[in-house]
Amino acid sequence: MTKLTPPSVATPDETSGDRFERLVQLMRTLRSPDGCAWDREQTLETLRPFVLEEAYEVVDAIDRGDPTALCDELGDLLLEAVFVAQICADEGHFTIADAADAINAKLVRRHPHVFGDGVTTGGSTLSPREVKEQWEQIKTRERAGKPTRETLLDGIPESLPALLRAARIGARTANVGFDWDQAGDVLKKVDEEMTELKEAMAAADAVHVEEELGDLLFTVANLARKLRIDPESALRAANNKFTRRFRAVEQRLAATGRSLHDATSDELEREWQAVKRTPPAGSTPDTP
Incomplete structure (x- = not known):
């Protein structure tokens, strides 16, 4: 070799x-x-x-x-x-x-305000929001010249994390006016989807429950979009907060010579509430 x-x-x-x-x-x-x-x-x-x-x-x-x-x-x-x-x-x-x-x-x-005909012109006074809008307009024009896209939603990768893809789908349809007017309107839709989920659960229809749960998650992702919040980042932060708290519960039990398996559900809940009342170093108490 x-x-x-x-x-x-x-x-x-x-x-x-x-x-x-x-x-x-x-x-x-x-x-x-x-x-x-x-x-x-x-x-x-x-x-x-x-x-x-x-x-x-x-x-x-x-x-x-x-x-x-x-x-x-x-x-x-x-x-x-x-x-x-x-x-x-x-x-x-x-x-x-x-x-x-x-x-x-x-x-x-996609930066004509900075590069005029490919030559740096020193930027402009466009606000970040105006730059974003300009970027999307240019991207839309570019897509119009590509004959491979048959529908508005073509080109949104199916491999995206599901919450992010839901928000992207909502953002794409919003470009043609198919969207809720305000975040409060989406919140009403969340309540509607929650009601439908409860009804499916009451009927013990597993297939329907999964469908309604998906509808609820899709709507929540688009509520985040209307609030200008990245749903993936929000859920990741919630996951991290839960992980931090649960580790603290485990550590509190270990300090008394006990494990998670030794504690009852009531004891775990008491430790959980105690952890919530104890703020992490350099911060204020966690919210529920």
């Missing part, structure tokens, strides 16, 4: 582009006949879960406010992007350079 020489270690005077090219070359080597058997056998389908996992780990590092971990996780995500692009290059579809060209052109095209 041929022994390959790895890329040299980066030097302080090298540019970001030099270092990125080293990563591209490294992946090309790993996919070569003299490279790594595992890397060579990977496909777009086998990489899919790794791409998702690394993206979520980036989000987790952001949520934890850990710059060191974020740097590491961004590197892992960048690796997956280069890996995917190399597979596509091997199959004759496009290269990582093509992908970079595409996003560079898109950024210039």
Whole structure:
């Protein structure tokens, strides 16, 4: 077997582009006949879960406010992007350079207030909201030139987390006026869906219960959208709060020589309420 020489270690005077090219070359080597058997056998389908996992780990590092971990996780995500692009290059579809060209052109095209005809003009006084509206208008015009989209909702990835996809669907239909007028109107719809869920539960109809629960979740996701709240972020924060509290319950029991399995449901509830009344360090008491 041929022994390959790895890329040299980066030097302080090298540019970001030099270092990125080293990563591209490294992946090309790993996919070569003299490279790594595992890397060579990977496909777009086998990489899919790794791409998702690394993206979520980036989000987790952001949520934890850990710059060191974020740097590491961004590197892992960048690796997956280069890996995917190399597979596509091997199959004759496009290269990582093509992908970079595409996003560079898109950024210039969608920032006309900054780049006039591709030339920096010093920005403008557009507000962030106006910039967002302009971005969506430009994106809509671009979509109009692509004949592959048959309906308004085409192009929203089915692989998105369900809550996020629900909000994206609602935002897309809102562009043509199919939306609630105010958040209060969505809240009424939440009450309506809750009533229908209770009726399905009373009828002990499992299929209907699942359907109504889905309708309720879809509506709640769009309530978040109307309130300008990311539903995924809100639920992630709730998950983290529950996890923090439950760990505290477990620690309180352990301090008395007991485990979760030793406690009754009433005791667990008392510990839970005690934890809720005890604010985390540097904060105010948690809300229910």
